[in-house]
Each structure stands twice: as structure tokens, then as C-alpha cells.
Amino acid sequence: MKKLFIATLGAAALALSLPAADVLATVNGKPITKQTVQQMLNSMGAQTTYDALPEDVKKRVLDQVIEQQLLEEKAIESGIEKDPEYLDALEKLKRKLALDVWMKKQLDTITVSDAEAKKGYEEHKSAFMRPETVHARHILVKTEEEAKKIIDTLKKSPKQKLKEKFEELAKAKSTGPSASRGGDLGSFTREQMVKPFSDAAFALEAGEFTKKPVKTQFGYHVIYVEEKKPAQTVPFAQVKERIKENLKMEKFKQKVQAIAKELRAKAKIKINQ
Secondary structure, eight states: OOOHHHHHHHHHHHHHHSSSGEEEEEEETTTEEHEEEEEEEHEEESSOGGGGGGGGHHHHHHHHHHHHHHHHHHHHTTEEEEGGGHHHHHHHHHHHHHHHHHHHHHHTTTOHHHHHHHHHHHHHHGGGOOOOEEEEEEEEEHHHHHHHHHHHHTTTTOGGHHHHHHHHHHHHHHHSGGOOOOTTEEOOOOOGSOHHHHHHHHSSOOOOSSOOEEEETTTEEEEEEEEEEEOOOOOOHHHHHHHHHHHHOOOOOOHHHHHHHHHHSSOOOOOOO
16 A cells, blocks of 8 residues: 555656646556657557647547556556566566667667778779669650651740740640659659660750650650759768768677677587487
8 A cells, every 4th residue: 555655646746747738647646648658659650749640539549548557557456467477578578678778788889980981982882873864754645647746846846945845745645644744754764764765865965855756665755854964973971871870780790799609609508409
């Protein structure tokens, strides 16, 4: 009884020390906070916050937490903490927790300098290459004659009005799914499109369009290139932190393997065949 009274006082003191808005409910004098509910949402893989939930969902989530707290209290009151199965599970949990915390502390001791990261960048520079890309639009039609007529129309369009005219024709005549976007395909690499299409698109400069229809298994295309970017290496500054994190994990792996090897050498191990 004394233990329960002290626990109740502690819960009450905690509730008083928290902002009122953070305490969503109390169950037998124990507060349920936003932080507690958020932890449950996180454990369920939710990609949102409690505050962002609709009111009806907030109520359901809070009800779940309340029920869970009541069931936890019921389990403890039943004397489950003295059950051999509980004690065995607790021991296993303590050992796993000990290992997890110890591993984190080992990881925290490892540092990677900018110089080490730079060396790794230079040694694996090919891994940081961005391939050549084009940003293109296209008009897809069923016949070569239709494509030729569109090309003739584009040839008559003033250069400063070419993109606008291309978008207009794409919306009016293209049978492709990008028609509503004025034929916009976004940026892509050579490998992302079928070869005849890629060959034609990458042969153009920005602001140019194909003067002959491009035939693929989908039909006949007229292609306009908005932007062209050459292959380039990602600057070190953009990938430095990622490289440092990778090197840190590699050092950590080597350190743990070395410790495990040393422990194994000293341990008395008998493997039953």
C-alpha cells in the first residue's frame, strides 16, 4: 500500500511538472502525455505527428494508449513480475539492451576526418559520377505522315515561340500520356528510354527539335530538348557527410570484429557436433 501511495504521488508530481497541453489524460493518477502517444505512433511506423492527426483519429489513438496502460497495470497487479517466464524474458531483454548500449558507445568513439573522407572520395570518384541527361518533350502520333506535318508546322514557328508552339501541339495531337503536360518527359539518361528515342534526343542541343520522325515500337515521335546536362562528378562537398558516415560504419564493423576475435581467442568454446 505504501509503495502504491508513493508511486501515485510520483505520478502526480510528474503531471504537475508537465505543461497542461502535454498531458492528454490520466489513468489511475498516472499521466499519459503527447510524448508517450507519439512514441507509440513511431513504433507503429507512422510518418506523422499526433498533432497532425484528425480529431477522430486522435481519440482512437489515445483510447489505444489508455487501454494499453490499463492492461499493463493489470499484468503487474497479477504478480507477473515473479513469473519464471517473465524473469527469463527480462534477463534476455537486459542482455540485448546492454549489447545495444555498448555497441552505440563503441560507435560514438569512432571519428572520421575530412581528410579521410576526401581520400575515399578520390579513390572511388567513378562512384560519384552523374550521367549525361536531357530534359525533353515529345509528341507521339500513329503515322509518319502526322509526324512530318507537325515538324513542318514547328519549322515555321519563330525560335522564341518554338517551345510554346511545341507544348500547344503536344496537348492537341500527342497520343502519349504526357500530352496534358505539353509532352514533358522530365530529365532522363540514355538508358531510361528506348534506343532510337535516346539516340535522337541526345543528338539534339537545347532548344532544338528532331527534323525527321523518330520511329519506336510506340509510334512516331517528334522530340524537343529543353535542357542538356553533360556527365559530371558530384562535388565532394555534396557527398562529404555521406562518405564520412559510410567510413565510420566500416571502422565500427572492423573494430567490433577485432574485439570479437580477441574474445573468441580467450574464451573456452565447445561446439557439440
